[in-house]
Amino acid sequence: MSAVFNFTFVPWFRSVAPYIHKFRHQTFVVGITGEAIAAGKLQGIVQDLALIQAMGVKLVLVHGFRPQVNEQLRAKGHEPQYSRGLRVTDEVALDSAQEAAGQLRYEIEAAFSQGLPNTPMADARVRVISGNFLTARPVGIVDGIDFKHSGLVRKVDVEGIKRTLDSEAMVLISPFGFSPTGEAFNLSMEEVATRVAIELHADKLLFLTEVPGIHVKPLEPEGDDNPIDTELPLAAARLLLSQLPAPQAPTDVGFYLQHCVRACEHGVERSHILPFSVDGALLLEIYVHDGIGTMIIDEKLEELREATIDDVGGIIQLIEPFEKDGTLVKRDRTEIERDINSYTVIEHDGVIFGCAAFYPYPEASTAEMAAVTVSPMSQGTGDGEKLLKRIEQRARAMGLKSIFVLTTRTMHWFIKRGFQPVSPDWLPEARKKKYNWDRKSQVLVKQL
Known part of the structure; x- marks a missing residue:
């Protein structure tokens, strides 16, 4: 074969x-x-x-x-x-x-x-x-x-x-x-x-x-x-x-x-x-x-909602291929279970087709949009924009002034949606300590 x-x-x-x-x-x-x-x-x-x-x-x-x-x-x-x-x-x-x-x-x-x-x-x-x-x-x-x-x-x-x-x-x-x-x-x-x-x-x-x-x-x-x-x-x-x-x-x-x-x-x-x-x-x-x-x-068949513990398996299945090819940083199941309340998902006919995590840094009036993933089967249908808007809504509800992402391969997608590249030194101190200098991810910020 x-x-x-x-x-x-x-x-x-x-x-x-x-x-x-x-x-x-x-x-x-x-x-x-x-x-x-x-x-x-x-x-x-x-x-x-x-x-x-x-x-x-x-x-x-x-x-x-x-x-x-x-x-x-x-x-x-x-x-x-x-x-x-x-x-x-x-x-x-x-x-x-x-x-x-x-x-x-x-x-x-x-x-x-x-x-x-x-x-x-x-x-x-x-x-x-x-x-x-x-x-x-x-x-x-x-x-x-x-x-x-x-x-x-x-x-x-x-x-x-x-x-x-x-x-x-x-x-x-x-x-x-x-x-x-x-x-x-x-x-x-x-x-x-x-x-x-x-x-x-x-x-x-x-x-x-x-x-x-x-x-x-x-x-x-x-x-x-x-x-x-x-x-x-x-x-x-x-x-x-x-x-x-x-x-x-x-x-x-x-x-x-x-x-x-x-x-x-x-x-x-x-x-x-x-x-x-x-x-x-x-x-x-x-x-x-x-x-x-x-x-x-x-x-409404396609539901945008906050994730629950029952979604952990679907999220792992969604992001795993992107972790393997290096698009996303590897996250283990324990980490996803711990942070499940931070995730927003798009569910289509009972299947998770998109997700994004929201990590606020109130002391710096900003938040990170992480683990942004859309299934290859639904890319180009607007699911990414829906996730972005929901993360922006969550940030505004907390009175934050901006959101940021770290990416190595999808920089242009975010720039087209209002993000601007900045130096890693811009990151909040707590996030800067976890920045992987070997991965050299691009930091992009969007003002709200």
Whole structure:
């Protein structure tokens, strides 16, 4: 095995570890559009879901079948009918939906049963269990349109799903429900996935769709070249929905967004819209810092706060690579534990992505900003500026007149933010005694 591969694989795998630990035993509901299956993406999606489950995530998979039903209808000489974004399900459409659902369930279960050597499914033991987990009711007549056999979720068998998940099986749900009298109703994948996520109090709802995500503002000719917003607060998502016409087709901006908003409003903290066209989209969204799609959140995901003793391990993991390459001075665990109240951290999705320590010298009306560290995965996102502002706030609250840093490699970053170089003789006497003359760190001061 090449040294280059080792050099890239090991740091990457370590960077993923915090997410693996965090999501273990959590429940994710994944909605997969029929378009993804029609596009030949099922095999890759199944492999990724098997891997995610192997890392301890409880999975509920809800599949769609819009293009498959349309294909069945056209084969029978019927054109699909829609109103308000919902299918009008007559007798022919109901038969077509039942046929499509049966075929897709067979294909999905077969894909999870594969275990060919030298593939991601080798030695995978994924049990997929389907069942009558949904009770449905008719949509009825809306604006003069009779939706016939189209339905809405009336009730979710939460206990049945939880027992299945606790048995380490994956739950597969087709967008079909039955009334207490046994009448079948065609449901939408989006509504089913959303309702199941809400009832289960799922940790995530993920839609794997034909759209790349959401972009709130139109792309500017210069500057903003990101085609989507990777993170969208619930308030901003609500505002965007209020400005859009009622979605009619899956490619409309509000089509999946409306379900994500509803999920977040009812206790699902994070809901995601991501493109099935990107290979490994689920893995990239779940285990990479910025993800691949748009995440709607019911809280401020990135939290700037003062550190607690529970953060010691995360801080050590963050600063250790920078200590090894000489960017930071080595600090042992005992020192960090002793000074933990001096640290400010940035926590993103339960993982520490930035930290800085605050050491005041009131006798000299100044304070040191030390151990300033931002994870390589979030550099360039403004986390460094957030930490600097918080340290400045702490200094001003104590009535101090300046803050200073000692650095060997990041001098220009601090100078761009108002720091000026000074001689080490400027340092407060107590700090000057600890100055390492062999390291020759540059002293930079910012007046407040």
